[in-house]
Amino acid sequence: MSAEGMAAPMAAPRARPAWLESFAGQLLALLASFGIALVIGALLILAYGENPIEVYRSIFDASLGSADGIGYVLSIATPLIFAALAVSVCFKGGMFNIGVEGQYYVAMILAAVAELNLDFLPGPLLVPAVLIAAMLGGMIWAAIPGVLKVRTGAHEVVTTIMLNGIAISLVGWALNGPLKYNDAPEGAFVDLRTNVFPKTGLAGDLGSAFGITPGAHLSWLFMLAVAAAVIVWFLIRRTRLGYEARAVGSSPGSAKAGGVSIGSTQVRLFLISGALAGLVGMQNILADRGYLPLNFVVGLGFTGIAVAFLGQNNPIGIIFAALLWGILSRGEVALQISSQVPREFIIILQGLLILTVVITYQIAKRRLAARQLQRAGMFGELDDSDAPGESAGPRGPEETGAEALEPSDEKRI
């Protein structure tokens, strides 16, 4: 980074376009963070007495070394793309949708209701109806924190986490009550689940056309996820709502002064986020299972947050981040077979990746901002560590430090 910083020609401010510079900076940051994570990971592998290169190669072989492996990676990535897109849409508006988890639970309930009650529809109508039901379910569950935030100021991190807890019980209630299976053969033991969905309402196998095992459950949902990423990119970059979202996210004060309704923007972002979150569970119930079981795949919403950070909230970056996540997850299998390193190592490696990506991007962002300020000639000498941020300016009268230095705040009780 620093070498590149020195090379930047001070005398020719417009030598390179800003986007290229920011792209190059981000790419460097990304490579640096990958490098750091892989090196720390290699040290851990050495601690287990294994050869890091062999372990990394076995992860690569299991995921990208065969058509089947690639199929697994794509189907693991499918729900993660939806989840990360859902997180990133809210993030663009400066909000944290930690509730993707609960939103896709509720969406799966509504999708199951649609599957089991609209089974008279032909496939080409049934599947869209199911997807719409799922998106509606996600939107309903996302609207609650959005409206509460705008109306009462309740922080969405707390409310969405609580709604996740409510949603898991809601699934349990639905599977014990209204959606309880009744098509089981007499006397057979069946897990708690819904009836089997009609065949026409499922996301059919796509992999066999490419010589991929049906066990990977690769379906057109992956294509839908990629399309969703493109739509989100268009929405954020090319529409009025996207512009308003970015304005609210980067500077609510200026957005308001510019005539943007902050509350309405935030609620709309939550609704879009919820719609995307609604599609997270579809891979599991439409492609993998064909019904909604109680032991459905949980945690995709939280993994989506990690993938969104890894992709730096860029819809295209998210596709690649989800694929990387899929490669690592698929690598767990290889670890179990071919080495002494426990499969939990992968989780640690994924954690290291998020941490290094978040930190190096922060550093890269600061350096870029500092350099741009320098170019603009606003400051004579500007070191990274002294860069004044937007928040260091003068502050409102209610925030004076005098209050803090009082011996006690008992008067506020």
Next chain:
Amino acid sequence: MPFTDIAVAIQISFTYFTIIYLTGLGGLFSERSGIVNIGLEGLMIVGTVTGAFGARFFTDTVGLGTIWGPILGLLFGALCGAIFASVHAVATITFRVDHIVSGVVINLIAIGLARFLSYAFFNGQSTQSDPGGPHLARLDIPGLSSLPGGLDRAFEGLSPMVIVAALMVIPVWYSLNRLRWGLRLRSCGENPEATRSLGVSVPLYRYQGVLLSGAFAGMSGAFLAAEVIGAWREGQTLGLGFIALAALILSNWNPIRLMFFAWLFGFAVAIPLRLQDAPVISLLPEQFIRMIPYVVTIVAIAGFVGRVRPPAAAGRAYEGGGGS
């Protein structure tokens, strides 16, 4: 419904008060110093796995007996919580990563880290440890535990940690309101620029605040795993770290008011565990009873959040003299 049920629910509420209060105090130190910490849940998770291991290790492996073993187990959980919190501290204070982003990352990593540690601690079991771990002897509170009509049950068989947590309010309140250290810590959270102009190192105090939050949340997790459940189980924190965060917000970042809200949420958590048969509540399906603590938290946050004032500089990156 007999009084016994209410009494037992109250007894359980004391246990959950302890968890929520300790974690909330952790959040208090961090946020008063200006660092928002939504990683409390993750810090608790690390506390659960290390605490469960520590209690067993110091009691059985080292052979310190059932008094010092469990105590050191709790302290080991606190230490590991503090070590893990240093990740949040480095990210937010030194590298000035957004506090919420870092907190979310802490929560994400904690789940994997806990599995990794569990695998190493408990013979390859990555999601649980064997039940029946050692814990401190249970106490009956003198006087209150001889109340008539079944109410005595509320004050019987409590972990000594319940009393420790309740008494913790005194040193915490005193250090934050009477000691120079606490006043400086709080001024870092209100106006770091002014604090720096007085010659105080803001990053130093913020590091202390965040590490303390890890210690408290870690101890709380260790208490949950070792003292309450007697084993580590994946997911046993059940969002209590976030409930503690909600209690902290409602308390207006005040350790005394935090006691009340921690108990209130503790009672809400106890309802599905013990009061399923109470009037009105018993009319609900079982799954809806389990939602009660979460619904109570949402309603409380939505109803009261407008009336509290967080530390002015919490969540804001402090730029001056940080030193990366």
